[in-house]
Amino acid sequence: MSVIDTRPDVPTQSEDEVEAAIQKVADGESVVRLKQRQPRPRAANGRFIRVAEEEADPAPGELPSGRFLDREMSWLQFNERVLQLASDDSVPLLEQARFLAIFASNLDEFFMVRVAGLKRRIATGIAVRAASGLEPREVLDEISQSAHELMNVHARVFQNHIRPALEEEGIRIVRADQLTGEDRAFLDTFFRESVYPVLTPLAVDPAHPFPYISGLSLNLAVLLVNPKTGREHFARVKVPPSLPRLVTLPAPPDADELYDHRFVPLEDIIAEHLQHLFPGMDVREHFSFRVTRNEDLEVEEDDAENILTALEKELTRRRFGPPVRLEVADTIDPHVLDMLRQELRVRPDEVYALPEPLDLTGLNIVADLDRSEMRWPAYASRTHPDLAPVERAGRANILEAMRERDILLHHPYDSFSTSFVSFIEQAAEDPNVLAIKQTLYRTSGDSPIIDALIDAAEAGKQVLAVVEIKARFDEENNITWARKLERAGVHVVYGMVGLKTHAKLCLVVREEDGKMRRYGHVGTGNYNPKTARLYEDFGLLTTDPEVGEDLTRLFNQLSGMAPRSKFKRLLVAPRTVRTGLLEQVERAANAARNGKEVRIAVKANSLVDEQTIDALYRASQAGAKVDVWVRGICSLKPGVPDLSENIRVRSVLGRYLEHSRLFLFEVEGKDTVCYMGSADLMHRNLDRRVEALVRLTDPRHVRSMTELMDLGMSDETSSWHLESDGSWARHHLGKDGEPLKDAQAELIAVHSKRGRKARRP
Incomplete structure (x- = not known):
């Protein structure tokens, strides 16, 4: 049996081909197809020039054509490297599971943004040939071919390698229909009390049109038969995203609670209780499916009087973007698949038929298990030596340390909490600090940085936050705490029209002996205490006057009108x-x-x-x-x-x-x-x-x-x-x-x- 049911135009692979691809990935070899075409030369008027079949050598001093690799295929190669780590037995087992989840999450965003963008540009007629020489349609074809292969390998690595390895360690993902006794009673209770109240089964018939399927939601397609009429009906049940993707079963009496873990996919629990959703109907079959939609944003800032309002409207429209990928269980009935394709207007090559469970981002739940022997060795970030407190029980004075020398931080090896977070908190507390200015691109909602800025504003300090509310997929979160900052008296600006503010900058102005001293931070990472433990980044803490002057000019440019500012140590x-x-x-x-x-x-x-x-x-x-x-x-x-x-x-x-x-x-x-x-x-x-x-x-x-x-x-x-x-x-x-x-x-x-x-x- 092939991995994907054979249908016209749907990419298919045999079991042997998938296993060969898995072995290549495990060996560190690439399965992503690379294809390039020589860019056609243009005359001065921009028109293409006819050339002979053989490409002429470049003139002296010119660089050859065909010198650029395609960016989309290069990205797929990057995600393939993530998959190689998931296949590497030298990587701790739970970290392998984490890499499987990361691969899935990465690919979701790739389809939502890059593939969706390519399709939109083709549809609007504004797509141009890539620097690699490929036409947009050719790029999409190459993406489809490689993505089908990679997603099949990804699913099979989990099914054939990671899942059995987890089971050997007492970590099992079990099917609901395999459970009996107390486990069955637990699932019945869990469904009745926690799942059933939030489900909304939607039938499809002349009185009920095909429902809207939200992006990245996991769904069950259900085939029902009316026993009185013998007629077949279709219904859709959305798996609630508010509940855990994998439900933990109670440990049996004889189990080692530390080392035995059992999970049941939420969609399995729903599938086992479909009769409760459709009483009087016979449930014939059910299949899981998942849709990926275009979720890239287009905000016309030049025409918008209020960028915040414009973005909120666009966020509403995002939910209804056109589908760009349909994932289905590889056991799906062909007629059900045809109906999904027609209703969602998905082409055959946009269908990805995979073994269940779909959506392996849920493996993050498994990867979070407290099993240290199957994770990277623990490492707690250290306080940078230049910021270490003189007394063991004391707290280092960050501003004093900065006055002695520039301090170069390397996170997460150097602690973010005892460096930048302490810097901003101490600045907020210091009565001699008059102003704090900071850019915010992405941060956690419960960030101590946000709290420090609010404390500073409430203490009467001048506080400016340059908030980038267009940070992709963080827009709603950023809008929420931007308004929270505004309510606290922080001056919040949204950067410059037509540009995203991605710079990582902070400026503190302090009065010292009747003069103003500027303390600055320039970084490479988002001011996010949570991701700072996982992202490798640099940060410079400095009181250098040139950097302070540069930061002052740049913040004035961001909050006011200073388009021609010149800088000394900054580019x-x-x-x-x-x-x-x-x-x-x-x-x-x-x-x-x-x-x-x-x-x-x-x-x-x-x-x-x-x-x-x-x-x-x-x-x-x-x-x-x-x-x-x-x-x-x-x-x-x-x-x-x-x-x-x-x-x-x-x-x-x-x-x-x-x-x-x-x-x-x-x-x-x-x-x-x-x-x-x-x-x-x-x-x-x-x-x-x-x-x-x-x-x-x-x-x-x-x-x-x-x-x-x-x-x-x-x-x-x-x-x-x-x-x-x-x-x-x-x-x-x-x-x-x-x-x-x-x-x-x-x-x-x-x-x-x-x-x-x-x-x-």
Whole structure:
């Protein structure tokens, strides 16, 4: 039997093909298809030029066509690397389950935003050929082919590998129809008391039109038969998202409560009790399905008098975006599938038939189990040595420590709570602090940072919060606490029209001896105490007057009218991040042409911007060594003779999400320029966002950044290597078969040792 029922135009795979793909993923090989076409050259008037079948060599000084990898396929390769970690038995078992959930969540967002955006642009006729040379329809076809394969592998890794391994450890996901006795009685009670009251079964007949199916909701398609008439009917039951996705069964009397865990999928419990929802009808069959909709937002800011009101209206419309993917149980009746497709207006290639259970984001519940032997070794973030209290029982004075020196933080190895959170709390309490200004892109709803800003405002301080209410999928949350801040007297502004404010900045103004001193923080991560424990990021605490002046000007630009502000230690998008970095690349390239030893090192989440990539190509051609450490998308091709043979690209994935951005330009091992900040090398970051990079001037900080890049790029460090053909190869074993160094484990060891040497009384 094939994994997907054979129907015209629906991608199918045999069991052997899926198992072969699983083995490739486990071995660190890619199953994502890569396809590129040479971009057609254009004349000065913009029209395409007819060319011969053979592509002509580029003219001297020109870069060859076909030099960019497709960004969408590169993203799928990134998510495939996540899947490889889920298939890696050297990764603790519950962390493997977590990676399966992360893969599913990542792919949900990819379809909601990237696939939906491609479809919308095609439908409106504004889609253009990608830099990779592919037409939008070709990109969608490649996405469909690769996504079908990856989703099948994902489901089978869970069914054939992770699920059995969990069962060996006493963690079982059981089917409701397999339970008897006390377990059955528990499910009956749970359904009657907790599930039944919130269910709304919806029938489909001439009096009841096909119901609206909300995005990412899990549903049951139910086939019913009226015993009196023999007629068949269809109904839909939505699985309530307010209840746990996996319901925990009570431990049996003879079980070890610490080590025995049993879960039942919520949809199974509902399916076992469908007769209670449709009394008098015969329940013939039921199948689970799930719809993904276009949930990208389009807010016409130029035409909106009030951006907050416009966004709230758009959030309402988001729920009714057109479907872009239909996931169904692979046992679904063909007639039911045909009806779902027709009613939802989904094409055959947008159908993904998978073994149940669908929606493996629910595995986060399993991954959260308190089973330390199946998780990463525990690590508690350390207080940075420069912020360690002089007395063991005391609390460090953050402002005093900042006056002594600039402090470079590396989270989560350095504690976010005892650094930035303490900084903002102490500033809110300090009677000599007159003003606090901060950008907020994403933060938790119960954040101590929000509380500190409110406390500061209520204490009479001038408090400004630049809230980005257009932060994708955090819009409603951001609107809620933006209004909470406003009610407390905080001055809340929503950035600049047409731009998202993505910069991570904070400015504290304090009166000292009749003068004003400015305390600043520039970071790479969101001011979110929860994700700060999982995201790898940098932060700079400084009282440098130039940075303070730059931050003052930038906040004035965000809250008022100062479009032509000039900055000293900051590069600020959309005006100077790209140009500033390109200047440094060209400076390094010129030094390489003059025979000097040059290194350019970039650490980013994504590298897509064609201008930047071309500059790196030219630097490579000039003889500069270029190292790129990228977590996700990379459109650059390394190792191509006469183009990028001096460029290496690595990717590191592990227990923490690599999130920091770093740019190093080194000449002769000493003349080093180093920037860090919020900007990725993507069009949206460089052209459509307010981003900020700060230049590091303390030699200690520059040295630590250089050492970090050396660690990530080392052949002795476990990582993925991007090859010249666009494929990624995993390098995690040495020649002797022993595991290579884990970069994040190395950093944990370094910071643990440093923490023990922190200042003592």
